Amino acid sequence: MNARVTMALLLVSAVSVPVMAVAQVAPVVPPVVRTPAPAQVPPVVTPRTTTDPLAPAAATPVAPVPVAPVEMPPPVWQASAAQELLTYIRGIGREGLDPSDYDPARLDAAIRGGDPLVLAQVATDSFRKLGRDLALGHVPRSARTQWFVKDPDLDNGRLDQLLTSAAAGGRVTEMLNGLLPTHPQYGSLRQALALAKPTDRTAIDKIRLNMDRWRWLPRDLGQRYIIVNVPGQFATLVENSQTRWKHRAIAGATKTPTPQLAVNATGVILNPWWEVPPSISGEAAGKPGYVAVRGKDGKVQRWRQPPGPRNALGKIKFVMQNPQNIYLHDTSNRGLFDSRARFLSHGCIRTENILDLAAELLGDDGGEWTQDRIDAALASGKTVQANFVKPVPVYIVYFSTAALTDGNLVQYTDLYGRDGAVLAALNDRTPTTPAAAKPTQTAAK
Numbered sequence: 001m002n003a004r005v006t007m008a009l010l011l012v013s014a015v016s017v018p019v020m021a022v023a024q025v026a027p028v029v030p031p032v033v034r035t036p037a038p039a040q041v042p043p044v045v046t047p048r049t050t051t052d053p054l055a056p057a058a059a060t061p062v063a064p065v066p067v068a069p070v071e072m073p074p075p076v077w078q079a080s081a082a083q084e085l086l087t088y089i090r091g092i093g094r095e096g097l098d099p100s101d102y103d104p105a106r107l108d109a110a111i112r113g114g115d116p117l118v119l120a121q122v123a124t125d126s127f128r129k130l131g132r133d134l135a136l137g138h139v140p141r142s143a144r145t146q147w148f149v150k151d152p153d154l155d156n157g158r159l160d161q162l163l164t165s166a167a168a169g170g171r172v173t174e175m176l177n178g179l180l181p182t183h184p185q186y187g188s189l190r191q192a193l194a195l196a197k198p199t200d201r202t203a204i205d206k207i208r209l210n211m212d213r214w215r216w217l218p219r220d221l222g223q224r225y226i227i228v229n230v231p232g233q234f235a236t237l238v239e240n241s242q243t244r245w246k247h248r249a250i251a252g253a254t255k256t257p258t259p260q261l262a263v264n265a266t267g268v269i270l271n272p273w274w275e276v277p278p279s280i281s282g283e284a285a286g287k288p289g290y291v292a293v294r295g296k297d298g299k300v301q302r303w304r305q306p307p308g309p310r311n312a313l314g315k316i317k318f319v320m321q322n323p324q325n326i327y328l329h330d331t332s333n334r335g336l337f338d339s340r341a342r343f344l345s346h347g348c349i350r351t352e353n354i355l356d357l358a359a360e361l362l363g364d365d366g367g368e369w370t371q372d373r374i375d376a377a378l379a380s381g382k383t384v385q386a387n388f389v390k391p392v393p394v395y396i397v398y399f400s401t402a403a404l405t406d407g408n409l410v411q412y413t414d415l416y417g418r419d420g421a422v423l424a425a426l427n428d429r430t431p432t433t434p435a436a437a438k439p440t441q442t443a444a445k
Contacts, residue, residue, distance in 0.1 A: 074124035075167040082111050082123045084172040089126060095180070096193060096208035097138060101428070102126045120167075127166060131159055135179040137215035143425035144216065145418050146259035148324060149395070153219045154179065183221065184241060186214045188403035195407040203409060206401040209422045213399060218262070224364075225393040226265065226357075228328070228349050230258050231400050231412035233342045235328065235351045237360070245357055250331070250342040250350035257416050258347050258396060263322040265394050267387035268358045270377045271307035272317045272329070277346060278302065307383060314350075315378055316358055319385065320394060328394070330354050343415055349396065358386075365389035 089102045103126060110122040135154035141147065166172045180186070193207045221227070224239040230251045237245035252258035256279075276284045284290040284303040289310055292300045305311055314330025324347075331350040336342065344350075351357065355374075362369035367389045377384045400419055402410040424430065 074120040075164050076116055076120050077123040077167040078169040079111060079119075081166055081169045081172055082107065082119055085123060085127060085130075085166070086111065088173055088176055089130065092130070094190060094194065095134070096190075096211040096426075097133060098427070101133070101138070102130050123167065124163060127163055128159060131162060131176065131179060134176055134215065135219070137212045139209075139212050139216070139422055139425040143421050144260075145416070145421065146257065147216065148259055148261040148322075149217060149397075150262065151216060151218055179219070181214045181217065181219055183214060183217075185399075185402060186211060188405055188407075189214070189401070191405075192403040192407045192409055205423050206409070206411070206419070207403070209419060209426055210399050210401045212422070212426055213397070217395065217397070221395060222393050225395060226328070227395045227397060229402075229412075230260075230396065230398050230416075231414065232402070233412075235349060235357075237357060245360060247352040247354075247357070248337045248342065249352065250336055250344050252345050252347040253343050254415060256346045258345070258349065259324050259326060260396055260398050261322055261324060261326060262393065262395050263320045263326075264391035265318045265320050265328070265361075265388070266391050267319045267385055268362070269317050269319060270374065270384045270386060271315065271381055272311070272313045272383060273307060274305040274312045276303040276305065280346065307381060314354075316355055318354075318358070318394070319387075326396065328354060341413075361388050361392055362386055 086104055086107050089099050089104045089107065092099050092102065103122075107122050107126050110119040113119070132154065136151055162175050166175055189207050189211050193204065193211070196203050196207065198204075221238075224237075224244075226235060226237050228235045228249055228251075233249050233251060234246055235249040236243055276290070281303055284305065285300070289305060289308075291304045291306060293302045293304060295301045310332055312332060314332050314334075317329035318327045320327040326348055328349045328351045334352070336344060336350070337352045359369075359371050359374055361367075362374065363371075365388075369386045374386070377386070398416070398418060400412050400414045402412070404410065
């Protein structure tokens with residue numbers, strides 16, 4: 001073993017132990033006041049503080065000096081593992097990513113150079129960046145308009161574990177593939193990308209940017225979940241990777257776009273009140289059928305609409321706690337579901353036949369809410385909350401392109417104009433800033 005390799009191994013195994021410096025503070029002595037002589041006018045004396053080191057004093061708490069975390073050196077990479085990483089990077093175009101983002105030329109040079117220290121740093125840099133992009137998406141959050149989904153798939157601790165194992169000669173390809181989305185739609189988009197004509201840049205770009213959107217989501221969406229694709233205008237209940245229920249949906253208009261989020265639905269409210277959003281309170285103020293909510297000063301704070309045939313939420317709304325106050329609900333104007341373009345709401349998702357969806361979910365897992373019980377509660381006209389036995393994840397997403405199993409594409413209208421910024425970020429270009437979306441107010445219809 002030559003000297004350079006020996007030195008590399010010593011660097012890897014070395015552990016730096018930080019030393020915390022503790023500052024000592026001189027004790028403080030209480031002030032001493034001179035006593036004036038008798039029969040004399042006492043002079044005004046300013047109290048004087050002594051610093052006698054022998055005088056007793058209470059201990060003064062000493063704050064520890066912060067110590068910067070010690071950055072460990074990158075692990076030594078086996079040459080075979082680095083070569084496998086290089087091969088994976090060169091073929092990353094199949095995932096809609098650009099190989100140049102992971103510097104394959106630099107990695108190739110490091111492999112050929114034979115310097116273990118250089119290879120350790122270069123391979124580690126490429127692996128980290130590639131791993132994050134595969135698990136979390138290449139497009140930064142700043143280019144994801146109204147995206148409120150948390151993706152827990154890869155934190156620094158897990159990435160470090162994968163890195164250490166890969167460098168030691170682990171299965172690099174298997175590890176990296178294990179970070180990719182498992183949803184069948186991602187696989188269909190990958191197949192469509194492989195079949196796309198190299199000259200059809202429009203189709204290729206659409207596929208690539210929507211593949212990255214799938215990487216923004218958790219890798220596993222769950223055994224049972226509801227997914228609403230805003231451009232597709234459908235709400236779907238999926239269980240065990242199979243469509244169990246699917247119906248039309250009405251999403252937010254361009255002035256009040258529906259944000260993207262992931263939230264648990266815990267139940268439903270039958271015969272709900274509608275809390276009128278402040279942004280449209282003028283449409284309800286003083287009109288018949290609306291109730292004013294007044295403060296202690298007697299002034300109107302907000303407006304509500306009671307349950308009934310004209311209630312904007314219809315007969316039911318899903319309980320989905322989220323800061324954006326977005327949820328699925330019924331509507332009193334069901335004829336709108338027959339429209340081809342259904343971007344009409346103030347942000348929430350009006351869902352066709354949502355009572356049937358609620359009945360299925362309330363009956364799951366041994367639930368006690370039978371159809372007869374639901375019907376009786378609705379007939380009473382009273383507001384009642386019925387909870388699911390187990391929460392159901394709901395994903396409200398924005399995919400402008402989908403792929404069939406044969407590789408053919410289904411294109412949806414990018415009504416909110418979000419594709420351009422995503423594509424620019426995917427290609428590491430400065431996007432043209434779209435018009436800022438207005439914040440979604442409470443309980444829209």
